[in-house]
Amino acid sequence: MNLLQYGWNETFAAGLSGIGAGPEQVGRVIADFGEQMRIMTKEGEIVAGKAAKKLMSQPLFPAVGDWVVLLSEAGLDMPYVTAVLPRRTKFSRAAAGPEVREQVVAANVDTVFLVQSLNRDFNLRRLERYLIIGWESGALPVVVLTKADCCDDALEYIARVREVAPGVDVHAVSAATGEGMEELRRYLQPGATVALLGSSGVGKSTLVNTLCGREALATQAIRENDGRGRHTTTHRELVLLPEGGLILDTPGMRMLSMWEAATGISEVFGDIEQLIDACRFRDCGHSNEPGCAVREALGNGSLPVDRWQSWLKLQRELAHLEAKKDGRLRQENKRWGKEVAKIAKRFKR
Numbered sequence: 001m002n003l004l005q006y007g008w009n010e011t012f013a014a015g016l017s018g019i020g021a022g023p024e025q026v027g028r029v030i031a032d033f034g035e036q037m038r039i040m041t042k043e044g045e046i047v048a049g050k051a052a053k054k055l056m057s058q059p060l061f062p063a064v065g066d067w068v069v070l071l072s073e074a075g076l077d078m079p080y081v082t083a084v085l086p087r088r089t090k091f092s093r094a095a096a097g098p099e100v101r102e103q104v105v106a107a108n109v110d111t112v113f114l115v116q117s118l119n120r121d122f123n124l125r126r127l128e129r130y131l132i133i134g135w136e137s138g139a140l141p142v143v144v145l146t147k148a149d150c151c152d153d154a155l156e157y158i159a160r161v162r163e164v165a166p167g168v169d170v171h172a173v174s175a176a177t178g179e180g181m182e183e184l185r186r187y188l189q190p191g192a193t194v195a196l197l198g199s200s201g202v203g204k205s206t207l208v209n210t211l212c213g214r215e216a217l218a219t220q221a222i223r224e225n226d227g228r229g230r231h232t233t234t235h236r237e238l239v240l241l242p243e244g245g246l247i248l249d250t251p252g253m254r255m256l257s258m259w260e261a262a263t264g265i266s267e268v269f270g271d272i273e274q275l276i277d278a279c280r281f282r283d284c285g286h287s288n289e290p291g292c293a294v295r296e297a298l299g300n301g302s303l304p305v306d307r308w309q310s311w312l313k314l315q316r317e318l319a320h321l322e323a324k325k326d327g328r329l330r331q332e333n334k335r336w337g338k339e340v341a342k343i344a345k346r347f348k349r
């Protein structure tokens with residue numbers, strides 16, 4: 001397999017020589033099954049393990065889309081991932097479980113389609129979150145409104161999206177009629193990776209299949225009467241399109257929550273940040289302080305109330321997340337403190 005088709009480029013090659021590994025050892029993760037992953041290499045597709053503790057000093061957390069270095073050796077039951085090359089972009093969430101740590105669910109994505117359907121799923125508040133996550137990842141966000149055939153005022157929806165996402169491309173498409181599909185292909189140049197972010201049922205898998213011209217992914221109606229075994233053997237999360245371009249539809253993207261958001265929030269809520277800067281008092285609480293620019297904008301309607309409430313809710317969530325991260329830091333410090341005490345005791349004797 002020519003890895004240039006899979007997005008290999010000079011930046012990744014530099015990362016590879018940076019760790020002293022050869023091009024014969026490199027591959028891109030195309031699906032994640034927990035303990036094992038499918039990886040596309042020059043020799044074709046292989047199954048590899050995530051590095052076992054015994055091979056590594058640090059645990060590794062490769063994600064779909066990552067470029068990884070593989071180690072295959074006599075005595076190992078399969079090749080193992082021994083390094084993850086520096087990521088160009090990444091989608092993160094807080095890992096499940098008691099430990100507060102970042103989990104990357106997709107990496108090296110160039111463009112992210114923020115997908116909502118034009119029937120029941122359309123929700124601007126959710127779209128604001130998708131935009132934050134999109135900008136934060138480093139990929140370029142593009143809004144894709146699906147099932148245009150189920151809606152006769154798509155233009156009105158597009159206009160509403162433009163209000164919360166100025167400067168972001170918006171497309172209304174239908175897999176049923178083919179409307180708008182060609183416009184999406186321009187994000188899928190050879191070697192470019194597009195990821196899909198959107199709720200279950202909005203038509204992501206159908207979109208991939210339509211762009212592919214074949215059943216690359218199981219769609220919901222089909223999955224019900226699909227044998228589980230067959231599904232796992234054909235499973236791909238990163239799919240190469242016939243005309244080039246890669247499209248990534250990983251279940252992890254549906255469960256994204258915010259992990260870090262400072263950059264993303266500034267992109268999406270720059271208007272509110274500007275208003276806050278314009279308040280007379282630095283520590284304005286935006287309730288009844290004199291010279292509050294937020295109150296004024298709410299009063300004259302230039303800032304919609306639900307947009308302000310959306311921002312407030314995000315701030316509360318982020319404060320909660322930061323507090324959790326702080327707790328983790330304190331715990332790590334405590335553990336470290338104990339280590340230091342142990343060493344100090346040894347020296348006292």
Ligand SMILES: Nc1nc2c(ncn2[C@@H]2O[C@H](COP(=O)(O)OP(=O)(O)O)[C@@H](O)[C@H]2O)c(=O)[nH]1
Nearest residue numbers: 147174175176200201202203204205206219220
């Ligand atoms: N009418 C219409 N239905 C669609 C379209 N795209 C997808 N669907 C239907 O929406 C359902 C969910 O699609 P699926 O691709 O599995 O959604 P996913 O969960 O986001 O991957 C399926 O029954 C599809 O047939 C579309 O453009 N128009």
Ligand SMILES: [Mg+2]
Nearest residue numbers: 204205218219
């Ligand atoms: Mg799907």
Ligand SMILES: [Zn+2]
Nearest residue numbers: 279284286292
């Ligand atoms: Zn104020």
